[in-house]
Amino acid sequence: MQNKEEIARMETVVANVLEEAKNQGASAAEVGLSIESGLSVICRLGAVETIEHHRDQGLGITVFWGQQKGSANVTDLGEDSIKDGVKAACSIARFSGDDRYAGLPDPDRLATQFPNLDVCHPWALSADQAMTLALDCETVARELDPLITNSEGATVNSHQGISVLGNSLGFLNGYESTRHSLSCSVIGQQGDDMQRDYWYTVARNADDLDSSRHVGVMAAERVVRRLGAQSLSSRQCPVLYAPEVAASLLGHFVGAISGGSLYRKSSFLLDTLETQVFPDFIRIHEQPFLPKALGSSAYDGEGVAAYAHDIVTDGILASYVLSSYSARKLGMVTTGNAGGVHNLTIEPGDQDQRGLLATMDTGLLVTELIGQGVNSMTGDYSRGAAGFWVEGGVIQYPVEEITIAGNLKDMYQNIVAVGNDVDFRRNTRTGSILVAQMTVAGSTD
Amino acid sequence: MTVSVLSLAKESILAPANLLERDIDQIIGCLLSAQVDAADIYFQSSRYESWVLEDGIIKQGTHNSEQGAGVRAISGEKTGFAYSDQLALPALLEAANNVKAITRQGQQRQIQVTSGLSAPALYLPVDPLSSLNDQEKVDLLHRIDRETRKLDDRIEQVIVSLIGAHDSILVADQDGQLTGDVRPLIRMNVTVIIEDAGRREQGSMGGGARADYGYFLDADKGLEYGRQALHQALINLEATEAPAGAMTVVLGPGWPGILLHEAIGHGLEGDFNRKGTSAFSGRVGERVASELCTIVDDGTLAGRRGSLTVDDEGTPTENTVLIEKGILKGYMQDKLNARLMGVKATGNGRRESYAHLPMPRMTNTYMLPGQSDPGEIIASVDKGLYASNFGGGQVDITSGKFVFSASEAYLIENGKVTQPVKGATLIGNGPDVLTRVSMVGNDLELDSGVGTCGKEGQSVPVGVGQPTIKIDSLTVGGTSL
Numbered sequence: 040m041q042n043k044e045e046i047a048r049m050e051t052v053v054a055n056v057l058e059e060a061k062n063q064g065a066s067a068a069e070v071g072l073s074i075e076s077g078l079s080v081i082c083r084l085g086a087v088e089t090i091e092h093h094r095d096q097g098l099g100i101t102v103f104w105g106q107q108k109g110s111a112n113v114t115d116l117g118e119d120s121i122k123d124g125v126k127a128a129c130s131i132a133r134f135s136g137d138d139r140y141a142g143l144p145d146p147d148r149l150a151t152q153f154p155n156l157d158v159c160h161p162w163a164l165s166a167d168q169a170m171t172l173a174l175d176c177e178t179v180a181r182e183l184d185p186l187i188t189n190s191e192g193a194t195v196n197s198h199q200g201i202s203v204l205g206n207s208l209g210f211l212n213g214y215e216s217t218r219h220s221l222s223c224s225v226i227g228q229q230g231d232d233m234q235r236d237y238w239y240t241v242a243r244n245a246d247d248l249d250s251s252r253h254v255g256v257m258a259a260e261r262v263v264r265r266l267g268a269q270s271l272s273s274r275q276c277p278v279l280y281a282p283e284v285a286a287s288l289l290g291h292f293v294g295a296i297s298g299g300s301l302y303r304k305s306s307f308l309l310d311t312l313e314t315q316v317f318p319d320f321i322r323i324h325e326q327p328f329l330p331k332a333l334g335s336s337a338y339d340g341e342g343v344a345a346y347a348h349d350i351v352t353d354g355i356l357a358s359y360v361l362s363s364y365s366a367r368k369l370g371m372v373t374t375g376n377a378g379g380v381h382n383l384t385i386e387p388g389d390q391d392q393r394g395l396l397a398t399m400d401t402g403l404l405v406t407e408l409i410g411q412g413v414n415s416m417t418g419d420y421s422r423g424a425a426g427f428w429v430e431g432g433v434i435q436y437p438v439e440e441i442t443i444a445g446n447l448k449d450m451y452q453n454i455v456a457v458g459n460d461v462d463f464r465r466n467t468r469t470g471s472i473l474v475a476q477m478t479v480a481g482s483t484d
Numbered sequence: 485m486t487v488s489v490l491s492l493a494k495e496s497i498l499a500p501a502n503l504l505e506r507d508i509d510q511i512i513g514c515l516l517s518a519q520v521d522a523a524d525i526y527f528q529s530s531r532y533e534s535w536v537l538e539d540g541i542i543k544q545g546t547h548n549s550e551q552g553a554g555v556r557a558i559s560g561e562k563t564g565f566a567y568s569d570q571l572a573l574p575a576l577l578e579a580a581n582n583v584k585a586i587t588r589q590g591q592q593r594q595i596q597v598t599s600g601l602s603a604p605a606l607y608l609p610v611d612p613l614s615s616l617n618d619q620e621k622v623d624l625l626h627r628i629d630r631e632t633r634k635l636d637d638r639i640e641q642v643i644v645s646l647i648g649a650h651d652s653i654l655v656a657d658q659d660g661q662l663t664g665d666v667r668p669l670i671r672m673n674v675t676v677i678i679e680d681a682g683r684r685e686q687g688s689m690g691g692g693a694r695a696d697y698g699y700f701l702d703a704d705k706g707l708e709y710g711r712q713a714l715h716q717a718l719i720n721l722e723a724t725e726a727p728a729g730a731m732t733v734v735l736g737p738g739w740p741g742i743l744l745h746e747a748i749g750h751g752l753e754g755d756f757n758r759k760g761t762s763a764f765s766g767r768v769g770e771r772v773a774s775e776l777c778t779i780v781d782d783g784t785l786a787g788r789r790g791s792l793t794v795d796d797e798g799t800p801t802e803n804t805v806l807i808e809k810g811i812l813k814g815y816m817q818d819k820l821n822a823r824l825m826g827v828k829a830t831g832n833g834r835r836e837s838y839a840h841l842p843m844p845r846m847t848n849t850y851m852l853p854g855q856s857d858p859g860e861i862i863a864s865v866d867k868g869l870y871a872s873n874f875g876g877g878q879v880d881i882t883s884g885k886f887v888f889s890a891s892e893a894y895l896i897e898n899g900k901v902t903q904p905v906k907g908a909t910l911i912g913n914g915p916d917v918l919t920r921v922s923m924v925g926n927d928l929e930l931d932s933g934v935g936t937c938g939k940e941g942q943s944v945p946v947g948v949g950q951p952t953i954k955i956d957s958l959t960v961g962g963t964s965l
Contacts, residue, residue: 083561083759092566092582095839112548114569120549127547134618136541166585189760226761226882233763235882268883273729273965303538303641305677305686409878410887412909412961416677416686421726421909421961423878423887440885442909442961444728478963480728480911 046201046213049074052116053205053213056100059125060207065102065132067143067207069341072098072116075200080169082177083192087170093198100124104132108141140367143341148363148373149210150338150345157330158216160244162197169195172221172251179255180225184263191224191235193255197245210342218333219245223254227262234268236261236407241464243331261406264427268437271428271481277402277455278443278477279395281426282462284408285472289323291413291420291447292316293380293467296356298365300415307418307448308356316356317451320388323351327381334466340378348374350383384468387459392471395458397432399473404429405443418447424479441481450474489793490599492609493664496652497529497551501571508597508656510573511580515557516658518584522558522819523658525580526796527551527571528838530651533613537625537644554838555579558820559587567839600661603800606784606791607694609666612648615696621646624697624706628674632710639714640684641677644706646670648697655798663798669693669789669945671933672700674709678717685723687716688891692789692933692945716873716892719904726893726908726962732868733910733958734861734896738929739874741948744779745849745937746877746886747914748772752806752814753844753939754821754832756881763884763915764812773810773918776854780805781816783831783847789933790848790947794831797842801831806849807918818844836942846937850949854924858952861923863899869960870894870901871910884914887961909961917955925952 053070060068077093101110102125109131113124177193196219203213222239238257240249280288292308300306308316317323327345329335338344341363349357361369362377390398409423421444427434458470498504508525515523529551536544552569553576564583568575616624625644632642651667673690689712693699700706735743748764756762764772773779783801785791792801797819805813817825818833821844834845862870870893877888889909894901930949937946 087562087586089563089565089841090583090586091841092579093839094568096569108544110544110546112546112550114550114552124547124549127549130618131535131545131547134542134622135545136537136543138539138541138543191759191761233882235761235880270959275965303643303677304679304684305641309684409880409885410889410909410911411876411878412887412889412907414907416684417906419906421889421907421963423885423909423911423961425880425883425885439883440911440913440959442728442887442911442959444726444908444961444963446963478728478965480730480959480961482730482957482959 042201042215046203046215049201049203050211050213053203054211056098056121056125057205057207059121060100060102063125063129065129066105067103069101069143069206070099071204073200073202075198077196077198078164078166078169079194079196080166080173081192081194082170082173083190085174085178088192090166098124100128102128102132103142104129106137106139106141107132107135108138109135140364143206143208144343144363144373146208148343149208150342153212153337154328156328156335156337158243158335160217161199162217162219162245164197176221176223176251176255179252180223180259183256183259186227186229186263186266187225187259188228189226191226193223196220204342206342217243219248221248221251221254223258225258225262227266229266232266232268234262234265236265241333247331265437268425268439270440270483271438271479272483273480275476275478277399278474279399279402279404280472280474281404281406282460282470284405285469286462286465286467287408288472289383289385289467289469292451293360293383294415296359298359298361298369301359302365302368305416307416311356312359314356315354317351317354318454319354321351321354321454322349322386324349324384325380325382326384329382332382334382336381339375343373343375343377345375345381380466382466382468385457387461387470388457390456390458392458392460395456395471395473396429398456399429400432401430403479404434420445420447420450441479443477443479445477450477489605489609489666490664492666493652493654497527497654503571503573505597507573511555511576512656512658512660514577514580515555515584518557518587520557520559520587520658521823523556524797525553525555525656526838527553527654528651530649531613532649534645534647535621535625537629540629542622542625552838555583556841557583557587561824562586563841565841597656597660597662600663600798603793606786606793607668610668610696611650612668612670612696613650615698628706628710631707632674632676632714635711635714636678638678638680639676640679643675645673653796655796657798661798663794665793667694668696670695670697670699672706672709674713676710676713676717678721680721683721685717685720687713687720689713689716690932690934693787694789694791695787719892723904723906725964726905727869727960727964728962730957730959732865733955733960734865734868734870735953736870736872737925737927737952738949739931740871741850741931741950742874742877742888744851744950745846745946745948746879746888747912747917748779748806749846749849750879751881751884751914752816754815754817754825755844757815758821758825762881768812768814770812771810772812772915773807774921775810776924777807777810777918777921778852779807779849780852781832781846781849785848788848788930788947789935789945790846792847795833796835797833799829799831799833801847804830816844816846818842834944836944840942843939845939845944846946848930848947848949850930851951853926853928853951856923856925858925858927861925861952861954862896862901864923864954865896866898868896870896879914885911886914887911905962911959911961917958920956921953922956923954927951
């Protein structure tokens with residue numbers, strides 16, 4: 040169900056801003072307008088803690104003065120504020136450099152098809168209903184095990200928004216979307232050891248959310264299994280990334296094949312197009328048109344049509360991730376990825392996590408990563424980790440206060456298997472990923 | 485000074501929106517018609533700009549303007565919150581009506597706002613955006629680019645960014661106290677990418693302050709950032725694999741103080757301790773560091789990035805002792821958590837913007853200097869790691885485990901700093917890492933003004949600092965066993 044009148048009103052605002060840019064002398068312009076509203080309710084220890092009502096609006100203006108570019112953002116949609124915003128953007132454009140690669144997308148790349156991606160399902164959720172849901176979820180988690188002693192609470196979020204994009208080439212489109220979630224974070228204690236963990240569910244349609252019971256049980260189980268964690272001695276061993284952390288490996292990959300890192304030559308995957316970056320059983324592809332998915336979109340951040348395509352085929356890098364600007368800098372063609380990828384998917388294998396643990400036999404299962412620790416230029420990788428030590432394919436005990444290190448180029452080449460335990464809760468869809476060998480550093484002898 | 489800052493804030497927020505003080509009276513009055521323990525309304529008007537030079541040309545420039553107000557009502561531990569980007573009485577009254585739904589109905593009360601506490605101003609209410617004209621800003625970036633490129637012909641790319649913000653805030657609480665502040669904030673960064681014999685590395689350095697852009701012209705700080713970024717890139721060019729495992733670690737002065745921010749700072753924020761979710765909960769009076777360690781959170785340093793004349797609840801900031809000679813002294817508090825814990829607010833109530841709820845946050849967190857000569861500290865180590873620059877860090881406040889990632893590090897062998905090694909993450913346990921501090925230098929430095937702290941999705945500028953310190957054992961996450 041689309042809120043057609045509001046979209047039309049916002050499209051008029053965008054068209055007017057484009058007109059204003061032209062009147063102020065801009066040779067081309069791009070304008071984005073988004074309005075979002077929502078409700079967020081947190082319950083903790085059986086009572087409501089916070090009720091937040093959200094409403095945000097933002098207007099983004101980019102103008103071109105020939106090959107010079109400037110941008111401005113305003114929150115006030117009044118006539119004067121818009122004029123001032125356009126003026127600020129134009130003023131910046133005149134001081135910016137003459138950049139022959141700057142400009143709107145090539146007109147023939149702009150989206151002309153706008154399929155219904157089924158991403159808008161408003162939830163008539165009152166604060167009281169949200170509270171009940173959060174309370175149910177937290178209660179399940181707190182009552183699951185006597186080792187659960189405290190809570191950071193359960194949170195219900197419901198947001199809906201409209202996003203409109205237009206440019207002076209005549210592109211003008213708006214769409215409405217929703218996003219709802221339920222999360223729970225609890226704390227367990229055993230002796231001096233205190234551990235926290237969480238679980239969440241997120242969907243475009245509230246009917247697709249996991250039950251509050253499922254979220255509560257997952258949160259509590261994840262805490263209890265961490266209690267009694269110890270460090271490890273330093274060693275080299277295989278590492279199995281659980282799906283909730285495996286997505287970060289693909290995130291580093293996308294960063295490295297993004298146009299911005301490539302034209303700056305700040306990527307560890309420079310000049311790797313059409314070369315073997317992963318083992319030959321790996322396929323990574325983009326699926327922009329999946330109904331209801333969190334990363335679905337008919338077009339990218341500059342109106343260029345998104346399209347389903349392979350990024351890695353048989354382990355070979357088939358495509359970079361480019362915007363119009365970075366594509367021109369590289370002498371290539373945009374891949375419809377201004378602003379990022381759409382439902383990046385690594386093709387699942389045929390084993391679940393239990394199967395992958397058996398394949399690994401002895402090694403480290405990682406369920407949490409902390410810190411940054413990635414050098415995007417060299418691929419050197421060193422991050423804090425927590426998880427479980429595994430022997431004979433069976434979890435032995437929880438571990439923490441360790442780091443895992445290697446180089447991403449080697450880690451990608453050394454992927455042994457991808458699981459079928461896919462985490463559908465984010466824009467990057469992956470199962471567990473098994474890496475043949477990494478260096479683990481820990482504090483025990 | 486404070487009165488004039490208050491009137492400046494009123495002028496830049498209320499006047500353009502045609503809001504009067506009696507409109508604030510009415511909004512607070514509406515909140516107080518419910519049984520609340522506390523309530524406030526936070527007005528904000530800010531302007532922000534950024535300029536980025538790359539490939540020798542100004543490639544990006546952005547100007548943002550934003551205004552709005554957040555309305556909050558608190559009853560016991562319950563908080564209702566709503567905000568509006570429309571500074572108009574009907575929208576603000578609607579927000580107030582929304583948030584008081586969290587509390588029981590009470591009697592209508594009348595309130596009249598008056599000027600709140602005054603505190604000595606820690607920065608001038610200057611507007612960085614207009615402190616240089618656009619041509620001067622652009623010329624400055626070009627000059628840094630040109631001069632940096634002259635330093636070494638292996639430089640492939642120089643990226644220079646300049647950011648300025650001018651932020652006016654007004655906060656009125658349930659007692660009708662009205663406090664205002666006008667906050668400048670600036671930041672510059674230089675990244676250098678270098679290539680030598682097919683190997684590429686980068687280095688990055690920057691600084692910032694609550695001041696206008698004149699700060700970067702003073703002593704040509706921008707050029708110095710370029711030199712240091714190049715130095716770091718050159719060091720990385722020679723770096724070999726970092727060691728893996730527990731070892732003696734010496735941290736240099738200044739920005740490595742991010743250790744304190746992650747290892748103990750977050751764990752000492754009032755909200756986590758009221759809720760008993762921090763590894764430091766209930767440990768005031770206990771030893772959590774060696775007696776060489778005294779650590780403060782000081783929001784009162786003039787012009788520093790993490791400093792505030794008043795926090796986002798109108799409380800003047802303080803110099804709060806967190807750890808004194810190794811003993812845990814207290815927590816950092818906002819008003820809500822201070823009230824619920826029965827202690828006083830410490831001026832640590834901060835929020836990213838009007839659209840976010842305040843919570844206890846750090847300001848400038850640093851360790852006081854000790855007695856040791858830094859050279860003596862290095863000389864005392866047979867085998868270990870010396871880390872002088874860092875990227876970011878993170879902490880799990882419940883388990884106490886924290887990380888911070890070195891971006892410039894060297895081996896120490898037989899009392900001397902030797903081979904540079906690649907960046908690596910260091911990991912430890914907050915409640916005991918500082919008990920292994922065995923030497924503290926006499927060379928306290930604060931960072932150059934680059935810190936931004938994230939908590940529950942909200943970013944605020946912070947500072948850190950420390951003298952050179954020696955930690956007898958910390959796990960280094962390299963690849964070389």
